[in-house]
Amino acid sequence: xxxxxxxxxxxxxxxxxxxxxxxxxxxxxxxxxxxxxxxxxxxxxxxxxxxxxxxxxxxxxxxxxxxxxxxxxxxxxxxxxxxxxxxxxxxxxxxxxxxxxxxxxxxxxxxxxxxxxxxxxxxxxxxxxxxxxxxxxxxxxxxxxxxxxxxxxxxxxxxxxxxxxxxxxxxxxxxxxxxxxxxxxxxxxxxxxxxxxxxxxxxxxxxxxxxxxxxxxxxxxxxxxxxxxxxxxxxxxxxxxxxxxxxxxxxxxxxxxxxxxxxxxxxxxxxxxxxxxxxxxxxxxxxxxxxxxxxxxxxxxxxxxxxxxxxxxxxxxxxxxxxxxxxxxxxxxxxxxxxxxxxxxxxxxxxxxxxxxxxxxxxxxxx
Amino acid sequence: xxxxxxxxxxxxxxxxxxxxxxxxxxxxxxxxxxxxxxxxxxxxxxxxxxxxxxxxxxxxxxxxxxxxxxxxxxxxxxxxxxxxxxxxxxxxxxxxxxxxxxxxxxxxxxxxxxxxxxxxxxxxxxxxxxxxxxxxxxxxxxxxxxxxxxxxxxxxxxxxxxxxxxxxxxxxxxxxxxxxxxxxxxxxxxxxxxxxxxxxxxxxxxxxxxxxxxxxxxxxxxxxxxxxxxxxxxxxxxxxxxxxxxxxxxxxxxxxxxxxxxxxxxxxxxxxxxxxxxxxxxxxxxxxxxxxxxxxxxxxxxxxxxxxxxxxxxxxxxxxxxxxxxxxxxxxxxxxxxxxxxxxxxxxxxxxxxxxxxxxxxxxxxxxxxxxxxxxxxxxxxxxxxxxxxxxxxxxxxxxxxxxxxxxxxxxxxxxxxxxxxxxxxxxxxxxxxxxxxxxxxxxxxxxxxxxxxxxxxxxxxxxxxxxxxxxxxxxxxxxxxxxxxxxxxxxxxxxxxxxxxxxxxxxxxxxxxxxxxxxxxxxxxxxxxxx
Numbered sequence: 001x002x003x004x005x006x007x008x009x010x011x012x013x014x015x016x017x018x019x020x021x022x023x024x025x026x027x028x029x030x031x032x033x034x035x036x037x038x039x040x041x042x043x044x045x046x047x048x049x050x051x052x053x054x055x056x057x058x059x060x061x062x063x064x065x066x067x068x069x070x071x072x073x074x075x076x077x078x079x080x081x082x083x084x085x086x087x088x089x090x091x092x093x094x095x096x097x098x099x100x101x102x103x104x105x106x107x108x109x110x111x112x113x114x115x116x117x118x119x120x121x122x123x124x125x126x127x128x129x130x131x132x133x134x135x136x137x138x139x140x141x142x143x144x145x146x147x148x149x150x151x152x153x154x155x156x157x158x159x160x161x162x163x164x165x166x167x168x169x170x171x172x173x174x175x176x177x178x179x180x181x182x183x184x185x186x187x188x189x190x191x192x193x194x195x196x197x198x199x200x201x202x203x204x205x206x207x208x209x210x211x212x213x214x215x216x217x218x219x220x221x222x223x224x225x226x227x228x229x230x231x232x233x234x235x236x237x238x239x240x241x242x243x244x245x246x247x248x249x250x251x252x253x254x255x256x257x258x259x260x261x262x263x264x265x266x267x268x269x270x271x272x273x274x275x276x277x278x279x280x281x282x283x284x285x286x287x288x289x290x291x292x293x294x295x296x297x298x299x300x301x302x303x304x305x306x307x308x309x310x311x312x313x314x315x316x317x318x319x320x321x322x323x324x325x326x327x328x329x330x331x332x333x334x335x336x337x338x339x340x341x342x343x344x345x346x347x348x349x350x351x352x353x354x355x356x357x358x359x360x361x362x363x364x365x366x367x
Numbered sequence: 368x369x370x371x372x373x374x375x376x377x378x379x380x381x382x383x384x385x386x387x388x389x390x391x392x393x394x395x396x397x398x399x400x401x402x403x404x405x406x407x408x409x410x411x412x413x414x415x416x417x418x419x420x421x422x423x424x425x426x427x428x429x430x431x432x433x434x435x436x437x438x439x440x441x442x443x444x445x446x447x448x449x450x451x452x453x454x455x456x457x458x459x460x461x462x463x464x465x466x467x468x469x470x471x472x473x474x475x476x477x478x479x480x481x482x483x484x485x486x487x488x489x490x491x492x493x494x495x496x497x498x499x500x501x502x503x504x505x506x507x508x509x510x511x512x513x514x515x516x517x518x519x520x521x522x523x524x525x526x527x528x529x530x531x532x533x534x535x536x537x538x539x540x541x542x543x544x545x546x547x548x549x550x551x552x553x554x555x556x557x558x559x560x561x562x563x564x565x566x567x568x569x570x571x572x573x574x575x576x577x578x579x580x581x582x583x584x585x586x587x588x589x590x591x592x593x594x595x596x597x598x599x600x601x602x603x604x605x606x607x608x609x610x611x612x613x614x615x616x617x618x619x620x621x622x623x624x625x626x627x628x629x630x631x632x633x634x635x636x637x638x639x640x641x642x643x644x645x646x647x648x649x650x651x652x653x654x655x656x657x658x659x660x661x662x663x664x665x666x667x668x669x670x671x672x673x674x675x676x677x678x679x680x681x682x683x684x685x686x687x688x689x690x691x692x693x694x695x696x697x698x699x700x701x702x703x704x705x706x707x708x709x710x711x712x713x714x715x716x717x718x719x720x721x722x723x724x725x726x727x728x729x730x731x732x733x734x735x736x737x738x739x740x741x742x743x744x745x746x747x748x749x750x751x752x753x754x755x756x757x758x759x760x761x762x763x764x765x766x767x768x769x770x771x772x773x774x775x776x777x778x779x780x781x782x783x784x785x786x787x788x789x790x791x792x793x794x795x796x797x798x799x800x801x802x803x804x805x806x807x808x809x810x811x812x813x814x815x816x817x818x819x820x821x822x823x824x825x826x827x828x829x830x831x832x833x834x835x836x837x838x839x840x841x842x843x844x845x846x847x848x849x850x851x852x853x854x855x856x857x858x859x860x861x862x863x864x865x866x867x868x869x870x871x872x873x874x875x876x877x878x879x880x881x882x883x884x885x886x887x888x889x890x891x892x893x894x895x896x897x898x899x
Contacts, residue, residue: 008470012459019458019497199453205417206446208438209471365434366418 001216005209009217013191017221026187026225027232030179034233038172038241045131050074051086051098058106060147067143068099073135090122097121097132168241173329176233177259177322178292180226184260185284187222188267193280196271204364211364219264219355226263230256237329247332251340255324258347262317263288265354272361291316317350368392369414369521369553374422376409383409384576386422391553391569393520396543398564399557400627401573402823403794407557408449410573411523414555415446426521440521442473445514449525449557451693452506454513457499461490464498464513472517484512487542502866503693504535511539515546522546522554529559530850532692532865533892540566559821561628562853562888572630574823575793579634588625591633597623603641606632608828609856631824643780643829647840654683655719658812658844659704665712666699673699675867676713681812681844686834688858689848690871690891695864697848698740701814704846706731718811733761736810736843740817742801744789750776750800751785754807761808775803779833795826802833813837815847819854831857855887863891870898 017023050068054061068076079086089095100118108115119136123129195201204214230253237243245252267284274280295302295313302313313319320343327333327340335341369391376383384406391397399407412418416437424431426444431437448454455464465481468474485491488508498506507527514522524543528536540563547554556567564570565584572580572587580587596618599607605614611623613632659681666674674696681687691697702708704715706728715722717731744753751772758768776782779799789797798818805813815834819827835857837843847858855861855875863871871894873881882890 002473004470004473008467012456012463012467015463016456016458198457199448199450200456202417202446202448203454203468203471205434206415206441206444207471208441208473210438363434364438365416366412 001210001213005213006217006220009209009214010220013217013221017225022187022190023225026183026222027229030183030226030229030233031236033179033182034172034175034236035240037175037178038168038236041171042167043127043170044167045128045135046072047075048073048096048128048132048135049094050076051081051089051095052076052078053081053083053086053098053100054078055103056101056105060106060109061101063147064099064101064140064143067139071139086120090120093122095122096128097136099136166242169243169330172237172241172243173325174296174322176237176256177296177318177325178289179233180230180256180259180321181263181266181292181318182285182288183229184222184226184263185267185270185288186281187225188219188264189270189274189280189284190267190277191218191221192268192271193274193277196275197277205366211359211362214364215268215359215362219268222264222267223260226260227257230260243329245329247328247330248334249328251324251334251344252328255321255328255344255347258344258351259317259321261351262321262347262354265351265358268358269354269361272358275367292318295319296322317347320344320346320350368425368427370425371410371414372423372425374410374413374420374424376406376413376418376420382576384413384573387571387578389569389571389578389581391555393551393553394547395568396547396554396556396566398567398570399555399573400561400564400570401557402559402826403821404576405573405823406576406578407573408525409576410571411446411525411555411557414521415444415523416441417446442517443519444521444523445517445519446523447510447514447525447527449529451503451530452498452501452510454510455498455506458497460495460497461485461501461509462494464509465516468513468516474517480518481516484515487538487545488512489538504531507531508535508539508542511542515542518550520552522552524554524556526557526559528563530693532695532895533852533888534895535692537892560851560853561626561824562886564627570627572634574631574634580630584627587630588627591625591629592622594633594636595623595625595629596620601644603644604636606636606642606825606828608632608824608831628824632828635825640825645778645832645836647778647836650841652811652842654811654842654844656683657681657716658683658718659846660716661704661713662715663713664700664703664710664715666696666703666708667711672867674703674864677864677867677869679862679869679872681846682860683844684838684842685859686838686845686847686857688855688861689846689864690850690852690855690861691848691864692850694866696867697864698816700864701737701816701846701848705735705737705814733808734811736805736808736813738801738805738813738815738818740820742789742797744797744801744804746788746790749786749788750781750792753789754800754804757804758807763807771807775806776800779803793826794822795829798822798826798830799833802830806837811843813843813845815845817848817850819849819851852887852891855891863894865895865898868898870894 052065052068054065065076065078068074083100086098090098098120102116105115105117121129121132234252238245266288270280270284274283295316296318302319305313323343324340327337333340371387371389374387375385387410389397399410401407409418413420414424416431416434419433426440429439431440459467469476482491485494488511490505490509493501498509501509511524511527527539531539543554543556546552558564567584569583570581570587571578594613594615596612596614597610597620598612599610600612604616605612609626611626611629612618612620613629613636615636657680661677661679663676663678664674665672665676677700689697689700699708703710717734722728722731745756748756754772755768758771763771776785779802781796781800784792784796819830822830834845838845858875860874861871862869878890
């Protein structure tokens with residue numbers, strides 16, 4: 001291995017990245033993904049448009065109305081309309097749910113237990129509907145208790161790790177995992193495929209430059225550039241999105257470095273099977289974005305996946321990195337948790353395997 | 368010493384080149400002559416160790432059979448692949464290229480040597496310029512001196528002069544020639560220009576993936592002297608081109624000194640190939656004296672002026688050659704005539720009428736037949752489907768379409784390929800079928816953009832005969848661009864562009880009278896030098 005060759009190639013790569021303005025892409029795109037998605041994805045359901053039809057007009061019914069009016073989850077409106085008119089409001093997407101308090105509701109409740117309240121929820125978004133259902137039940141449960149209705153047990157609920165239940169805390173670390181899978185892979189693939197497309201690859205093919213020298217020279221730039229990105233994305237998460245960082249920065253940094261190596265390995269494999277930059281770009285985005293998003297745990301916890309999706313989630317490295325990311329940001333178990341240690345080594349295995357296969361498949365000759 | 372023994376190169380199931388064998392001594396230039404796809408590049412790639420091959424190659428006593436084994440000779444070889452400055456990085460300056468190549472080739476900095484190379488290539492003053500801002504000829508010269516930087520013992524140049532302006536071409540040759548003598552290197556050079564063949568010590572003639580003849584230019588010409596006659600005749604068992612007729616049977620004609628391209632004709636005759644009969648019916652068309660007239664046509668791309676106030680007249684019944692190196696502005700000019708590019712300045716007249724509005728342009732298009740560079744055919748459709756598609760674009764009825772396909776495929780001899788895909792066919796067939804596509808709607812003017820580039824000698828000869836016939840019998844005026852200066856010979860008049868400016872506009876006959884005894888190549892170099 002000749003250091004001079006590697007240095008010459010590296011210098012050329014950095015000059016080219018700078019003058020071709022690709023460097024902007026290297027730093028702008030990851031930050032953009034995290035910021036756009038970070039503001040864009042919201043799982044929480046708030047300000048649901050709620051219509052309450054109060055046909056009882058008693059102290060209890062007023063209390064119900066007050067309960068729904070004083071929380072950020074509901075924007076309650078009291079209307080005196082028929083059931084059908086209420087239904088129409090949902091159909092026209094002017095309301096998300098309506099609640100009907102029937103005539104004699106309080107009286108019935110006091111004298112017998114046979115009393116019903118009708119709640120109608122727009123089910124076109126199942127996730128939102130089930131969330132709303134839970135909210136509504138919670139409000140009523142609280143009310144009943146306050147009014148001396150005996151509930152056989154008491155729920156003392158507390159959320160761990162994300163105590164304030166902020167969406168950002170759950171989503172932003174996941175987005176770092178997504179970005180760091182896509183972006184380094186793209187740059188790594190493009191750096192090699194560009195030479196193939198233009199023809200400069202002949203400088204490698206027909207010269208004494210060895211495969212290992214070429215690989216090192218091609219993979220170091222994306223690695224170094226994206227290592228800096230781990231800091232930038234960290235700062236975005238902590239200062240822009242106010243995600244708490246409770247765990248070890250060392251774990252975050254080490255895991256990220258290995259993860260970048262994995263991403264670069266994917267880029268290398270793409271560069272071997274493609275010869276045009278456009279194809280390489282599309283292919284890299286396809287094979288990184290889909291698993292990066294689906295199996296990252298952003299949308300759905302891996303533990304609640306079953307069958308094929310569970311297996312697929314375990315096949316892609318995203319899951320392992322995201323687990324470590326969430327640990328670093330929210331849980332702070334670090335290497336004390338055997339699972340974290342296990343996942344850390346799984347990531348190392350992925351990185352080595354991908355880069356090894358890539359360097360075996362890279363040929364110093366025309367196809 | 369380089370010895371190539373039975374080398375075969377395959378791309379999957381397709382054979383790029385079969386059983387090539389030859390020997391080369393140090394100080395020799397070996398020329399590879401042939402059309403695109405004839406096997407020149409494949410052979411070069413095998414020797415340079417960048418492509419897998421069957422057979423054996425021995426260089427200075429070391430035998431190799433694969434790219435892996437060829438690693439050992441890579442310190443001693445330089446390869447310059449086909450294409451203008453392919454090995455250059457657009458964002459690196461000339462100086463940075465030297466630094467990069469010096470380091471990857473592990474050469475010590477030798478200021479005297481590098482200065483000499485830069486001066487030879489005329490790049491000494493441009494060391495800080497980015498490669499992306501160099502002209503085609505400069506890029507090619509830079510690639511060449513970079514290839515010479517590690518002082519290779521084996522220099523492999525794949526079409527270094529194709530599309531390069533005549534002066535740069537001359538300079539490229541001077542550089543190679545000097546090095547061959549001083550450093551005693553073996554140079555393998557492929558070229559599409561026959562006249563360059565004379566400069567080689569030994570020639571390999573490639574055709575359809577095989578070497579059909581070996582030897583120096585003199586020997587090769589000598590070998591066909593019995594079959595070469597003066598003048599042109601129309602016979603099925605003879606080929607005529609360039610005022611020569613090649614025939615295996617004795618003819619009652621005067622013998623003529625043979626030309627190198629004749630080897631390809633004689634080889635084709637020996638293989639039993641027949642000359643395509645061309646006989647068109649006379650058409651009576653009345654056209655004004657001047658068919659197309661351009662006054663001061665100008666096209667700018669940002670700061671770059673692609674065409675700078677060009678005047679041009681295409682007269683009725685003439686073949687006008689628009690010549691120039693890559694980047695001289697030929698294609699841009701044709702695209703303006705076609706209405707594909709808006710005209711920045713100047714006026715355009717077709718059949719005496721000024722072309723201004725969109726409607727004018729539509730009318731213009733219905734009168735022009737256009738054959739674009741690299742033919743622009745649909746690869747996924749068969750020849751017949753392609754023709755049907757273009758016929759529909761020109762509003763031909765199904766009946767007319769059928770008749771035309773039948774007529775042209777018979778006339779141009781591609782009837783048996785009607786159901787094949789263009790990508791599986793030789794360039795020469797695609798060329799003729801593209802010509803028929805351009806003629807489908809019976810235009811009065813024909814614009815042909817680099818129709819002969821990369822096409823083999825025989826197909827090229829046939830093509831030019833077709834053009835002459837079309838001109839004479841159908842009275843179609845033809846504007847043709849080419850970077851083969853020698854093809855000016857077959858035009859009635861030539862216009863030469865140099866970096867967007869017109870430097871020659873003259874009848875071919877008159878050029879010959881003005882410069883008796885000079886070849887077109889030499890005539891144009893004179894004009895090039897004059898224009899500065």
